[in-house]
Amino acid sequence: MYQPQWEAMPREELRALQARRLGELFQRLEASPFYRDRVRITEAMRRDPLAALPDLPLTSKADLREHYPWGFVAVPSESVARIHASSGTKGKPTVVAYTARDLDTWSDLCARALVAAGAKPGHRIHNAYGYGLFTGGLGLHQGIERLGATVIPASGGATRRQVTLLVDLAPDGLCCTPSFALMLAETMDEMGVDRSRLSLRYGIFGAEPWTDAMRRRIEARLHLSAVDIYGLSEVMGPGVAVECHQAKEGLHLFEDHFVAEVVDPRTGEVLGPGEQGELVLTTLTKEAMPLLRYRTGDLVRLDPTPCVCGRTHSRMSRVLGRVDDMLIVRGVNVFPSEVERILLEFPLLAPNYQLVWEAGAMDRLRVEVESQMPLEDSRDLAARVAARIRAELGVTLEVSVLAPRTIPRPEGKAVRVVDRRAAVAGTP
């Protein structure tokens, strides 16, 4: 562990620390233009901050967008040391601000995540998350430096050059999205690189939901141990939670800096341990942009039981889907990750797929997935995949098995859902 005094804290002490920090957060919210008028400190909040939390209002992404760019910043502008922003696929980007102390905390949490994956001081780590406004690149970068490892700031893109660096510089660790890890493996094949001779021992993959089936594919292809890292720019960036390489059963959520709740996404009602719902995060220590009960949009379960690694922080399940990504096909709820899990049970299929909405009398969702090698006739395989989806998810989807390398490769996050219905005027 990088910070065992925090990561392995007895849970009663952790609760007491959370309560104290939450009380301090309530005070700081008075300096936030957004929260100033919305949150009044009551006697109940002073007496027992954790018990009062579920009665306080939730904060949404829409709130952040409506108060763009500075409505959530709770410190004077000269105290802001850095700005990041989300991609803004649905309108204006979301701007997030950090004080020097926020960056210091973030570096520690990314160093914790790296150690949880297997990193040690002195290792070389290839960081292929995008640098810039996106939090992935710089977030892990400062964690690698904090740990005392050597950082190779490769950023995204230029895949062939990255393969050359992976071979020549012989890094121990790799950080990128899971889809980019697979693209690196494919590019190695094209370049004739013998992957079993790579020096990589571990990988930290995140920024998009992925499954255990995908983990097995990545581990087999790159000959490394793969762990999932979680974070979101609004709350901090990568390093909110991470899997430990010892268990790989859920991501330890750094509860000394965040309070996690799971709520029913429709009603906002708080759910119990083990129940699946939307993850809601409260930042305990952030200075520049504290957030109270922020709705992440990610569907998870929380497990507070002890872990073999000795960390005491609760584990969240890997993200089961995004609240917004849930597809409704003729009344049945389908998450892309559930389809992914089924597709990867077929060894002949490659881990490249898309779910395509097509126009028709009724909305039709078709699964396009690549085969690992050229097939003379893929109809039988497609029919077996469709039958398995019907049996496990209770929905009939058309399945097309395509030739290798026919689905576009993203340089950042994978695009899993494509809409090929006629665009309605006025929509992008």
Ligand SMILES: [Zn+2]
């Ligand atoms: Zn663990």
